[in-house]
Amino acid sequence: MTEICLNTARPLLDARPLRKRVGLVILATDHTTEPDFQRMVASERIGVYVARIFYANPTTPENLRRMQPALTEGAALILPGEDLDAICYSCSSASVVIGDEEIAAAIGTAKPGVPVVTPTLAATAGLKALGAKKISILTPYTVETSRPMADYFAARDFDITSFTCLGFEDDREMARIAPASLVELARSAIAPDADALFISCTALRSASVAAAIEEAIGRPVVTSNQATAWNCLRLCGDASPHPRFGRLMTLPLERNSP
Structure with missing residues (x-):
């Protein structure tokens, strides 16, 4: 039998694996947000962490509105008990049907104090x-x-x-x-x-x-996705320009913007 040795010396722990954390709450059917955020947001400094919530087509106002109750649970599944620097609900049409304030309130129940970003x-x-x-x-x-x-x-x-x-x-x-x-x-x-x-x-x-x-x-x-990526980058303190993703990605974010 192989002898297993326990090393009792405690290794040095960083405060976080990555300095900044962006949470994404996305639809179960979403093919695009994760690849876009990996290209535009994720880096050695910024981590992107994803939770999916149930959604069923067709894309109608009624079906979009049905996602609202799942927002709190979805947000709670992203690094439970740990802080985020921003959290994005990635659905444009649902953001206008449910409402930005209602989305922020639902996500804030699970992640209080975290800036909430919607596409709109x-x-x-x-x-x-x-x-x-x-x-x-x-x-x-x-x-x-x-x-x-x-x-x-x-x-x-x-x-x-x-x-x-x-x-x-x-x-x-x-x-x-x-x-x-x-x-x-x-x-x-x-x-x-x-x-x-x-x-x-x-x-x-x-x-x-x-x-x-x-x-x-x-x-x-x-x-x-360009707008939410830009918003999340700026909330993480990343002011670097990314002109290949459009003119917006070269601009600062006014922190009092809606």
Whole structure:
């Protein structure tokens, strides 16, 4: 029998394995947020920690609203008993249906005092950082699911010069839209007088082609995952520019932004 020796010398422990921690609460069906955050946020300094909550298609306001009760439990599963530097609920359409404040309250029950980021809050802050007042919006949703999104941004004093939706009901299909197609869709969705384009939906792979979209439309673009990644990076004290993910990723975050 092999003799096993116990080393009783206590090794030195770091305060944290990584200096900063970002939590993600994402849909069970999400294909895109984790890869995007690994590209844009995760580093030797920042760790990204994920919990999935139940979600069933089709993407309707009713189904989106049903996620609200699971938010507290989902957040509680991310490093229980340990602090986070930011936590993101990664669903744009549900953020407007449930409400940013309600989402923050549900997550705050499990992670009190942690800044809560939603795609719509981050997009609002990003559009303001870019100085955009007139915006075009592109979503993959149906008209029914797009309406609350239009109302959300109109209520925040943005002039919506055009709004285009694609009529998809399944977020897994939204994730399969080719990035090159998103560039062409952006080109057709931007209004001549818009200051910027917002592309909603965390399922879309639009963050990876943000720079290409900006070149195609000649104006800034804000996408759901790009905006939340930017917001989380800045909350972690990372001010480094990442222009390959769009102009927004070169800007600071105003800490009093919505």
